[in-house]
Amino acid sequence: MSxxxxxxxxAFPRLGLSSGLxxxxxxxxxxxxxxxxxxxxxxxxxxxxxxxDPFGRRPRDKDGNPIPDGPIGLPLVGSFPFLTxxxxxxxxxxxxxxxxxxxxxxxxxxxxxxxxxxxxKDLMVTNGSVFSSRKEMFVKxxxxxxxxxxxxxxxNDRWRKHRRLATGWxxxxxxxxxxxxxxxxxxxxxxxxxxKGQAGRAPINPQPHAGRCSLNNMLTIVFGTxxxxxxxxxxxxxxxxxxxxx
Numbered sequence: 075m076s077x078x079x080x081x082x083x084x085a086f087p088r089l090g091l092s093s094g095l096x097x098x099x100x101x102x103x104x105x106x107x108x109x110x111x112x113x114x115x116x117x118x119x120x121x122x123x124x125x126x127d128p129f130g131r132r133p134r135d136k137d138g139n140p141i142p143d144g145p146i147g148l149p150l151v152g153s154f155p156f157l158t159x160x161x162x163x164x165x166x167x168x169x170x171x172x173x174x175x176x177x178x179x180x181x182x183x184x185x186x187x188x189x190x191x192x193x194x195k196d197l198m199v200t201n202g203s204v205f206s207s208r209k210e211m212f213v214k215x216x217x218x219x220x221x222x223x224x225x226x227x228x229x230n231d232r233w234r235k236h237r238r239l240a241t242g243w244x245x246x247x248x249x250x251x252x253x254x255x256x257x258x259x260x261x262x263x264x265x266x267x268x269x270k271g272q273a274g275r276a277p278i279n280p281q282p283h284a285g286r287c288s289l290n291n292m293l294t295i296v297f298g299t300x301x302x303x304x305x306x307x308x309x310x311x312x313x314x315x316x317x318x319x320x
Contacts, residue, residue, distance in 0.1 A: 142186060144168065144176035152179030165189075183209075203229075255294045263287040266304070285313045 134140050145168055147153040156164050157180075165187065168176055174190035188194045197205045207229035224236040242248065263283050271278040282304040289312045290300040301309050 141184070142175045142177045143172050144178045144187075145172075147179045150181070152181055154180050252295050256291055259287045259290045259294070259300075262290075282309060282313065285309060285316065 145153050145156070148155060168178070168187070169189045175186065175188055175193055177184060177186045179185075188197060208226075224233065224240060227233040227236065263286070266283050267278060267280060268274075270276075286301055286304050286306075286309045289309060294300050303309075
């Protein structure tokens with residue numbers, strides 16, 4: 075066996091794994107460090123330019139008052155992952171932990187949760203003119219309803235005009251005229267849930283039945299017709315449209 079290295083070994087010296095990784099890290103470490111610093115800095119200063127804070131800090135109003143305390147949540151998605159299964163249990167746990175008035179982030183949208191009737195009355199009745207508006211969603215408000223939907227219009231003169239028009243059909247005297255329709259559809263829905271759920275022995279999704287009940291109320295009152303089952307094509311189409319607004 076020769077003691078001299080082969081020509082191939084001389085031309086291509088062997089690189090050890092550890093030395094290769096060290097060289098690789100030396101090249102990339104400054105770049106990765108710079109990227110990490112820029113990312114953390116952008117997340118830190120994000121609340122100064124938007125209303126969203128990935129670190130869960132509470133934003134303040136112009137007078138320096140913080141919003142109600144609440145769960146911190148995760149970066150970018152907020153508290154959404156904690157509300158995917160049995161959200162009512164999670165909301166009740168947060169109520170016990172943070173009190174009847176708390177806030178949470180869902181994505182970049184801030185929500186304030188009210189779980190006390192006294193606070194709800196104070197906000198929605200006593201100070202209704204201040205808190206009765208809603209976030210304007212451009213697609214729903216301007217493209218779908220063309221600014222004429224009472225459920226998608228901010229609290230302004232147009233909303234008050236639409237409310238006066240709706241009151242003509244939603245006051246007590248008018249409702250008494252179609253209460254029978256509401257009672258009938260509610261009865262049909264309960265009977266269908268009982269039958270398809272085998273008197274509570276089989277799991278059932280109530281969404282199609284509740285959607286059909288609401289749809290039939292509108293169809294009967296406005297057009298004098300109704301659907302005969304949850305398999306009706308109009309029920310599926312109505313549910314699909316309703317999910318686009320959620």
